[in-house]
């Protein structure tokens with residue numbers, strides 16, 4: 542059985558007047574820690590990792606670990622397209638005591654499958670902690686074939702989870718069918734969370750679950766208890782809002798909604814991300830109005 546299961550929250554990085562808002566981050570971490578999520582993924586796509594400086598990253602991780610106080614595992618996103626730089630990035634986080642690392646396949650330089658295998662084999666020399674392979678072709682430009690992923694698992698001691706964001710249901714179902722027992726398959730495709738769980742996924746890493754998190758947890762727990770109908774009823778309460786949360790660049794919509802809920806002091810994102818359009822803002826206002834008060 543893989544090391545990860547359940548719903549993981551890829552926490553947004555709050556900004557205020559251009560600076561990382563550590564007070565809001567501390568409040569978010571404390572707020573979500575008691576909701577039933579299985580852990581946090583920091584500095585993922587939703588955490589706007591490309592525009593967060595190294596010293597800010599360290600402060601974000603230290604603040605989150607302190608706020609969570611060991612109650613839940615905290616993973617951190619470390620990605621790049623130069624293996625040595627990603628290795629140095631992992632090494633820099635090792636002293637902080639995170640649970641592991643979310644590592645996207647290299648982007649822009651379009652490595653081969655064998656190159657991606659060698660990338661992860663090299664990275665696992667830097668840590669004993671869990672490495673989550675993040676396969677997200679629409680962002681990276683490359684797709685990691687399932688057989689190459691299985692080779693990575695077989696030839697490393699700590700690649701024990703994959704965040705499947707291929708958006709290719711045929712590949713995802715093949716992955717779920719053939720995954721070795723030690724590999725936790727976590728979907729990163731929010732609209733496919735119920736379908737993935739129904740087909741054997743261990744869980745998901747879902748930005749959308751910042752909103753109505755208790756319902757996403759209810760789906761997770763019902764599926765873990767083989768309560769398909771109860772899980773589907775809960776799922777249908779949240780699934781309609783998901784496309785709206787990705788209608789413009791994630792996490793712009795999500796931050797706007799969290800700001801309207803009072804969980805963020807500002808919806809600001811860092812350039813090149815900006816802010817949601819007026820039309821989407823109006824739609825998000827309706828979604829927020831329909832949610833339980835936080």
Ligand SMILES: O=C(O)C1=N[C@H](C(=O)O)C[C@H](O)C1
Pocket residue numbers: 551582585586587588677680706729730731746747748749791
């Ligand atoms: O930040 C993440 O982790 C996620 N990012 C995905 C994306 O925006 O591509 C979406 C998923 O919810 C988790």
